[in-house]
Structure formats: structure tokens, C-alpha cells
Amino acid sequence: MKNKNKNNSLSCGCGHCNHAEHDICCKKNLTLREMFKYYGKDFLCIITSVILLVISEIISFSFVANFIIKLITASLCGFTIIYDMIKGFLNKQFLNENTLMVIAVITSFCINIYAEGVVIVILYSVGELFERIATDSSKRKIAGLAELKSSIVHIITKEGIIDIEPENVVVNSLIEIRKGEIVPIDSVLLCGIAEFDTKTITGESKIKVVEFGSSVISGYINIGDPIIVKTVKKYVDSTVEKIIDSVENSLENKAKTQKFISTFSKIYTPIVVALAFFISLVPPLFDEYNFVKWLYKALSFLVISCPCALVISVPLAFFVGIGSLAKKGILVKGGNYIEKISKINTIVFDKTGTITTGNYKISNIYTYNSFDTDEIINYVCALEEKSTHPIADLFKKIIPKTKYTIENVKEIVGMGLVGNINGKEVVVGNKKIANKYEVNIDQIKGIDDFHVVAVNGVLASAIFLEDELKENITTCIEKVEKQGVKNIYMLTGDNRNVSEKVAHNAGIKNVYSELSPVQKVDILKSIINKSKENVMFVGDGINDAPSIAMADVGVAMGDVGSEIAIDSADVVIMDDDILKISNVIKFSKKIKRTVMQNIIGSLLIKFAIMVLSIIIRVPIWLSNFSDVGVMLLAVCNSLKNRKVR
Ligand code: ADP
Ligand code: MG
Secondary structure: OHHHOOOOOOOEOOOOOEOOOHHHHHOOOOOHHHHHHHHHHHHHHHHHHHHHHHHHHHOOOOHHHHHHHHHHHHHHHHHHHHHHHHHHHHOOOOOOHHHHHHHHHHHHHHOOOHHHHHHHHHHHHHHHHHHHHHHHHHHHHHHHHHHHOOOOEEEEEOOEEEEEOHHHOOOOOEEEEOOOOEOOOOEEEOOOEEEEEOHHHHOOOOEEEEEOOOEEOOOOEEOOOOEEEEEOOOHHHOHHHHHHHHHHHOOOOOOHHHHHHHHHHHHHHHHHHHHHHHHHHOHHHHOOOOHHHHHHHHHHHHHHHOOHHHHHHHHHHHHHHHHHHHHOOEEEOOHHHHHHHOOEEEEEEEHHHHHEOOOOEEEEEEEOOOOOHHHHHHHHHHHHOOOOOHHHHHHHHHOOOOOOOEEEEEEEOOOEEEEEEOOEEEEEEOHHHHHHOOOOOOOOOOOOOEEEEEEOOEEEEEEEEEOOEOOOHHHHHHHHHHOOOOEEEEEOOOOHHHHHHHHHHHOOOEEEOOOOHHHHHHHHHHHHHHOOOEEEEEEOOOOOHHHHHHOOEEEEEOOOOOHHHHHHOOEEEOOOOOHHHHHHHHHHHHHHHHHHHHHHHHHHHHHHHHHHHHHOOOOHHHHHHHHHHHHHHHHHHHHHHHOOO
């Protein structure tokens, strides 16, 4: 039974999964009838075996009849175990849990303890069935994410509205989204204003207001009147599909502990089989040649030694944890990252859009050399139209579409923009870009946190911009410090005064400012080299992809839909909530703790009973019961992280 779940991604043929049994992995809850459909056969086998066993024990059948009944009883549940064992053989895994069980049952039949043999099969099957139900249910819970996916899209055509499947919608299609419906594909809004609930993507019920021409992310739920949008991506490239993909693929990025467990069980299983042989053959030579007694002990030893508790519960713990985080709008791309996050001692934050909101406001505008404010704003808005920097968003709101002819716009990352507007060269940005284009800024006196606008090399304006700290940044910094993060840095391209003020207010002591993107990467590199433990980089994913890729754990947060963010980061936080950084650290530590509890707990109990089974005569059913018990305990322990609080 178990192997059915191994190496099985969540896929099921419903577009995001290739599981033959769709409901079992993609429905949030199963009805009693569906439960029966999927687990009924195994359940019936177990019940029938129990009844047959009881009958054969109460009524005294002849020796042959008893043997045949017990053999049938064992085969009822044992069929799947043998099937899985043969499948293991075909995969060159000769000694796995199934082989252990088959050896144990055959041996018990050989030494005439049929009832024990049957009990071994029944208990093992009960454990397996329970494990399957638990795993399927956690898969279903994660696949509940698939509910974000709409099954039908209302396409607007010349002939009217046609309903088609999301996979068949081409880019630039006009679609209608009615009240209560999920946005199926990443699009832009084509009507005035619309309101969405972002709960499905961010984990929190927040209302997002989107204006004409702005992007609408798939997964959002339209809570207002019907709206019309134009798709900008194909379904497979949309945010929802990326989220589902990333959780599914998380199974492949195995944590070190997980890899260790698979290697461990590959070595461990042959060793226990060899030990069992040894126990059955050597001690009897010194114990009046009582082979049956020692064979019994060897059997008991073999049954308790089964490593399934570890093999099953460790990956399950990571998987359940990753699924719960995804439901909260935190995508972690694998158990390996959960493990790395649990050992973080340094966090490096980007400033704009990460520590601050990135929602800039103009606090003052000064003009020079007879330029006028209106003209300046028009120039700046025209250039910023091409940029994705948070500063650009402010100007895009002021004038969304310029009336000027603009040419050769170039964004100089970490500095600003330059381009030709109506034949004039216009430069916008910080002091660095002013230096680069040799603009004389001596006229701007006093403060230095301004943005320069220059036209044909002549200073035209100084614009003062203000950005606010994110709401929970100080709480986040305090929390991560309490969680054992010793070093916190802020890296930014912004000027020194502003950056130091921001860092001070946020509670961050180490600041590096006025950095070019290359310098940011160099500093991050030296921080990583210096750090003995893992370094996390948190950015907004807009212009810090190299740093996100370089850190041990790269986190992208902020507006979803930034494709590079979802693609290049190890962790994606789907909204602006900076507190999710401390949440993900706390939860990763919890998952790691659960994994360690499972490993240490099950090994200790097993070793204790293994030793005991050599010293005294531990009944086989008790060994069996303990083995299944340990497995169930470990599985339940893994399942406890089904909710991120
Ligand atoms: P951060 O490190 O804070 O994310 P960036 O490296 O993106 O900042 O940018 C550094 C500085 O470069 C900004 O603070 C701003 O002064 C200037 N800058 C970058 N892009 C633009 C732009 N599109 N318009 C105006 N200024 C810009
Ligand atoms: Mg930034």
C-alpha cells in the first residue's frame, strides 16, 4: 500500500496532477461513500481477516484446515505487501519494510505459530491503511490550493460569451469575471475599479482595490460587480499554476534529514535482517540447541525493527508543513529550505518595498533654471512609465499615459532613468545619475535625499520623496532576534541619510547604503562568507534577483505576479506582510523539531524493544503492535503541523 504514495507528486489528471484517482487528491473532503470507494477494499480485507482469525482460534479445526484458513487469512491482507515487495525488487530495492514483513510471516508459518503470522499481517495492514488515509488527506488539503483554479472561463467573443477551459484561453483574450468568481488567469483590468479578496493567495482576507489598466492576479476572488479583464499570460504561466507547481515540486527538494533517512534505512534494513539471522542461529548453539525459542526471538526482533515509522513520517512532516505554509501565502520550495531556514542566523533585508512600503509620496518639489513644476512632472511621468521600480508606481498614478514622444529610455538600475522626450535628453534619479550625466547640482543646498531632474544636462528640479516603514517591521525585527537571528543587515541603493533613518526606526543596526546592484551582491557575498550558519536575503524581487539567488535562502516578497520572484526565490511571500518572515522561521523550526522528535522517538522505542526482544521473550504481536504504534505516533506527530498559527 505504501509504495503507491511514494514518488507520487500530487498530480492527478485534473490539469495539475496525474493521479488516477482525482477525488482522493483534489477534493477537500471526502464523503463516506468516497472514503469507502478508496479505502473500503483494504478495510474489508482487514475486517475479514480479523473475523477469520477469531473463528479459527475459537473453533478447533483439524491441523490442515487450521493451516489453510490461516494461510487464506494472511493472504487477504498480505497480497498488497507481497505486491509491494515485488515492485521493490523490480526497482532493485531488495530489503525494504515489505521484505521484512514477508520474511517474518513466512518464518512464523514455518515454526507453526500461524496466529502470530496472521496478526503481523493484519496489524501491518492497519498501520499502512491509516498512513495512506493520513497522507491522502494531507495531500488533499494541499491540493485544496487547486481550488484556486477555475474550471471554466467566460470568454467574450463577437458571438457573445462562450465558456471554455482555462487551458484553452489564449493571451489577450477578453474575459468576464462574475461576482464571487476566481480570476482564472493573470490579466489587466479593463473597467473602472474592482475589488478583490486576496485570501486564496495571501492566506488573509484582505480587500484589494484595482484600478483600470492595473494587473489582476489569478486566484483573486471578485467580490464586486462583474468585471471585464484582458489576459496577459497563458493559464500555465499564471500565478495560481506557479503556486500549485511550486508546492508539488517541493517534494523533490528533499531535506538533508530526509536524504539521511533514506540512506539510513538502506543500510539499516540489511543489518537488522543479518542480526535476526544471527540471533536465530548462534545463541541456540549455547542454549541447548533450542532453535525454535531463538527463532521466535529473532522474529520478534525483526518485526519491531521495521523502519517504516521513519520512512513515512519524515517526508510527511516536511510535506504537511510546506502545505500549511502555502495556505498562509508563504511558498517554500522544498524540505531542504525548511531545514535551512530553521538554522538561520543572519538576515539581510533590501530596503525599498521590503522594509518600507515602497508607496512613495512627493513631499516637496523645487524647480531651477526657469523650469516649471507641471513640465517637470510631465517629463518624469513620461520616463517612469517604462520602469518597474516602486518610485515609478507613484508617477504612473499621476499620469498613466504620456502625451510626449519618448525615445531611447534606459533604466540604470540603482540610479534612475534617462531618455529623450520631444528631442530633449531628460535624466531622473539620485545623485549618482546626476554625476554620471555631469549635471551640476550645487544649487540644491542643505538636505541631500532628493531626486534630480535634469533636461539637456541642466538641473531642472529636485523632488523630495517620502516612503513609510512597513507596519510591523519593528515587531518582525524583535521577533527574529528572539528566534536566534543574531545579525540583521539592510542593503540599499538609496542615499545614506534616508537609509540610516529608516534602519534606525526599524531597529536595524547594520546598514549599507548608496550601493549599486553589483555592490549589493558583493556585500552579501562577504556576509555569507563570514557567517557560520545560513544567511537569508529578503527582497521585493524587482531588482534584487541576483541577491535572492545567491543567499542560502532567498526570499521574495511583495506584489505577486512578479515572475522572477516566483521563479528565482526559494521562498515567496505572496503579500507585503513582513511578519511572515518571523512566521516562516518559527514554523520551520517547528517542522524540524517534529522531524527530530519522530526520528529520535521512534529509534529509541524501537531499540529498546529490540534489545528487550533478545533478552526476554517479547510476544510477536506485542512487537508488531509497538511497531505499528510507533508508526502511527510518528505520523500523527507529523500531521500536527497542519495549521500555521
Ligand atoms: P533599494 O536598494 O532601496 O531597493 P534601488 O537599488 O532599487 O533601491 O534604487 C536605489 C536608488 O536609485 C533609489 O533610491 C532611487 O534614488 C534611484 N532609482 C532607482 N530607480 C529609479 C527610478 N525608476 N526612478 C527614480 N529613481 C530611481
Ligand atoms: Mg528594492
